Amino acid sequence: MQALYAQLLVGLINGSFYALLSLGLAVIFGMLNIINFAHGALYMMGAFVAYFLLNLGGINYWWALLIAPVVVGVFGMILERTMLQWLAGLDHLYGLLLTFGIALIVQGVFQNYFGSSGLPYSIPDQLKGGVNLGFMFLPVYRGWVVIFSLVVCLATWFLIEKTQLGAYLRAATENPTLVRAFGINVPRMITLTYGLGVGLAALAGVLSAPINQVRPLMGADLIIVVFAVVVIGGMGSIMGSIITGFALGVIEGLTKYFYPEASNTVVFVLMVVVLLVKPTGLTGRAA
Amino acid sequence: MRNKISALLFGTAMALSVASIASADDKVVKIGVLSDQSGLYADLAGPGSTLAAQMAIEDSGLKAKGWTIDLISGDHQNKPDIGTTIARQWFDVDKVDTIVDVPNSGVALAVNNVVKEKNGVYINSGAATSDLTNAQCTPNTVHWTYDTYMLAHATGQALVKAGGDTWFFLTADYAFGAALERDTTAVVTANGGKVVGGVKHPLNTADFSSFLLQAQASKAKIIGLANAGGDTTNSIKQAAEFGIVKGGQKLAALLLFLTDVKAIGLETAQGLNFTETFYWDLNDNTRAFSKRFSEKMKSGAPPTMVQAGVYAGLLHYFKALDALGGNPHDGAKVVAKMKTIPTDDPLFGKGEVEANGRVTHDAYLFEVKKPSESKGPWDFYKLVGTVPGNQAFTPLDKSTCALLKK
Numbered sequence: 069m070q071a072l073y074a075q076l077l078v079g080l081i082n083g084s085f086y087a088l089l090s091l092g093l094a095v096i097f098g099m100l101n102i103i104n105f106a107h108g109a110l111y112m113m114g115a116f117v118a119y120f121l122l123n124l125g126g127i128n129y130w131w132a133l134l135i136a137p138v139v140v141g142v143f144g145m146i147l148e149r150t151m152l153q154w155l156a157g158l159d160h161l162y163g164l165l166l167t168f169g170i171a172l173i174v175q176g177v178f179q180n181y182f183g184s185s186g187l188p189y190s191i192p193d194q195l196k197g198g199v200n201l202g203f204m205f206l207p208v209y210r211g212w213v214v215i216f217s218l219v220v221c222l223a224t225w226f227l228i229e230k231t232q233l234g235a236y237l238r239a240a241t242e243n244p245t246l247v248r249a250f251g252i253n254v255p256r257m258i259t260l261t262y263g264l265g266v267g268l269a270a271l272a273g274v275l276s277a278p279i280n281q282v283r284p285l286m287g288a289d290l291i292i293v294v295f296a297v298v299v300i301g302g303m304g305s306i307m308g309s310i311i312t313g314f315a316l317g318v319i320e321g322l323t324k325y326f327y328p329e330a331s332n333t334v335v336f337v338l339m340v341v342v343l344l345v346k347p348t349g350l351t352g353r354a355a
Numbered sequence: 356m357r358n359k360i361s362a363l364l365f366g367t368a369m370a371l372s373v374a375s376i377a378s379a380d381d382k383v384v385k386i387g388v389l390s391d392q393s394g395l396y397a398d399l400a401g402p403g404s405t406l407a408a409q410m411a412i413e414d415s416g417l418k419a420k421g422w423t424i425d426l427i428s429g430d431h432q433n434k435p436d437i438g439t440t441i442a443r444q445w446f447d448v449d450k451v452d453t454i455v456d457v458p459n460s461g462v463a464l465a466v467n468n469v470v471k472e473k474n475g476v477y478i479n480s481g482a483a484t485s486d487l488t489n490a491q492c493t494p495n496t497v498h499w500t501y502d503t504y505m506l507a508h509a510t511g512q513a514l515v516k517a518g519g520d521t522w523f524f525l526t527a528d529y530a531f532g533a534a535l536e537r538d539t540t541a542v543v544t545a546n547g548g549k550v551v552g553g554v555k556h557p558l559n560t561a562d563f564s565s566f567l568l569q570a571q572a573s574k575a576k577i578i579g580l581a582n583a584g585g586d587t588t589n590s591i592k593q594a595a596e597f598g599i600v601k602g603g604q605k606l607a608a609l610l611l612f613l614t615d616v617k618a619i620g621l622e623t624a625q626g627l628n629f630t631e632t633f634y635w636d637l638n639d640n641t642r643a644f645s646k647r648f649s650e651k652m653k654s655g656a657p658p659t660m661v662q663a664g665v666y667a668g669l670l671h672y673f674k675a676l677d678a679l680g681g682n683p684h685d686g687a688k689v690v691a692k693m694k695t696i697p698t699d700d701p702l703f704g705k706g707e708v709e710a711n712g713r714v715t716h717d718a719y720l721f722e723v724k725k726p727s728e729s730k731g732p733w734d735f736y737k738l739v740g741t742v743p744g745n746q747a748f749t750p751l752d753k754s755t756c757a758l759l760k761k
Binding site for chain 1 (some may be wrong): 393394395396397398399401528554555556557559560561562564565566568569571572584585588589592593596597598602614615617618619620622623653654656
């Protein structure tokens with residue numbers, strides 16, 4: 069039983085990465101109608117920016133949490149301005165192919181310079197060590213990841229669903245011409261939204277750098293699972309992607325305990341079931 | 356009728372004479388380096404293995420003796436189906452004679468069958484499974500560098516003798532992990548130890564916390580990592596995070612490469628015990644080779660033992676070709692020749708190719724240095740012991756290779 073609690077908690081930790089990443093995807097899909105396959109590569113770039121900041125500039129983890137999402141977010145906005153914006157109104161497939169191509173190029177460039185086995189990035193001193201919870205030894209850093217990402221997820225949800233800015237955004241997705249008639253710069257808003265989604269990916273990258281290796285393919289390994297999470301939660305649903313992210317982390321954690329061999333397929337099995345029963349996803353609305 | 360027969364005889368005679376001319380002059384050989392060029396084993400083999408093969412061709416001196424040696428490389432992406440497709444195409448279309456490297460035991464065993472079917476030469480350096488020279492041995496295969504039997508015996512025995520008598524395994528869920536766990540379990544139980552549990556994880560797992568918690572709960576003294584590459588580095592890094600080593604349990608990295616230690620960082624990796632058969636800083640010969648190698652590597656990295664094995668294996672292959680004098684296309688014949696010549700190269704020293712295809716050479720027990728002991732960017736290992744070549748690998752009387760039953 070103790071082991072079960074531990075596995076639940078560990079699942080929650082992984083769930084926070086899924087939630088952060090699928091949230092970014094959901095924001096981008098919901099607002100821009102782009103299936104952003106470059107998300108994994110941008111997540112990886114976030115981790116690499118943290119690595120560079122530390123090793124070249126001596127800038128620590130805490131600053132990296134702030135700087136890396138901004139740097140990668142700006143990179144994302146450049147991508148949106150120079151390439152993605154021309155695909156607006158076309159079939160989803162074009163955006164998917166373009167972003168997939170971008171992901172391959174970015175990963176290839178990083179792999180060319182940094183190899184495949186990864187670079188070390190250690191846990192910041194303030195978050196080293198762990199607490200004995202009785203049923204498990206919880207590393208402080210993992211606890212931090214859960215709390216921090218939960219806060220970020222809820223803040224993003226609040227921003228989009230409850231504020232004036234969010235209302236403009238949602239309106240711009242529904243009817244861009246009308247919103248523009250009110251004097252709002254819609255293209256700029258879309259660019260900033262893409263930047264926000266990408267920044268969330270980069271933030272997840274910085275959070276994962278001390279746990280996993282900083283590797284060029286770290287995003288490629290994760291992105292497929294995250295897409296499954298988005299599909300299960302319902303494409304474009306903000307709260308849906310947050311809840312599904314955490315929930316699937318837990319389910320995966322339990323699988324690792326009861327039948328570890330299936331732990332990397334359980335998410336996809338669930339995806340198939342959800343698609344058969346409710347093709348719009350658990351919280352999605354029919355288009 | 357008579358015309359027909361004479362035409363037939365004439366044709367046959369012509370064909371035979373062409374063949375004999377070909378055999379006298381045939382000093383053309385083509386080598387394919389089949390490796391993981393972009394995945395989790397790309398740093399420990401991959402492009403570095405191709406470079407090692409090029410260096411072996413240059414150093415062999417065969418070109419001066421009139422040989423033409425071509426080199427191509429391919430990416431098997433860690434998928435057996437892709438590996439065998441490339442191998443078949445190489446033999447059928449590109450006229451490749453010899454395949455080298457092939458990390459990933461799953462791919463290595465699949466390619467093993469193709470090479471036998473096509474009667475090529477297979478010099479494996481990258482794969483770990485000891486099945487290559489046991490149940491699945493062929494007259495076309497030579498296995499260099501290391502195998503699961505060697506890793507299990509060298510590291511496993513040393514740890515059990517030091518008091519680590521209860522084990523829990525984290526095993527990569529494919530041919531290699533299964534073989535390594537099986538061989539290590541045999542050593543542990545033979546030395547009076549006990550395996551209290553284990554868990555099989557999918558290849559290329561990012562998060563090991565669930566598995567590490569199970570290992571922690573098992574209270575085993577030793578947590579044996581029967582995995583490789585990125586899986587091993589992530590396990591070690593996350594084990595430190597969960598306070599496993601501080602809690603009194605010891606990690607046994609059954610297979611650890613130089614590039615893995617680099618990726619973990621000495622801070623976390625220090626004190627790990629493991630076995631390799633090559634290290635760049637072993638002696639003057641290895642240092643000289645590694646210097647030349649790293650100057651040509653884009654990343655500046657010294658060779659891993661897998662890359663060193665590609666070099667040494669090919670050097671020995673070229674010795675056999677030189678001894679044969681030509682006609683290198685009958686793979687079984689070339690491998691038979693390789694088995695008659697004792698191995699002796701600057702990187703692995705003296706040894707032999709045994710009848711089952713296993714190459715014997717010394718194995719070394721290393722310990723990862725403390726950050727304060729390391730004097731350079733790749734100064735990672737302290738030598739703590741040597742296992743002589745004739746004790747490191749499967750004894751012939753225990754090998755299940757069918758070639759030995761005559």
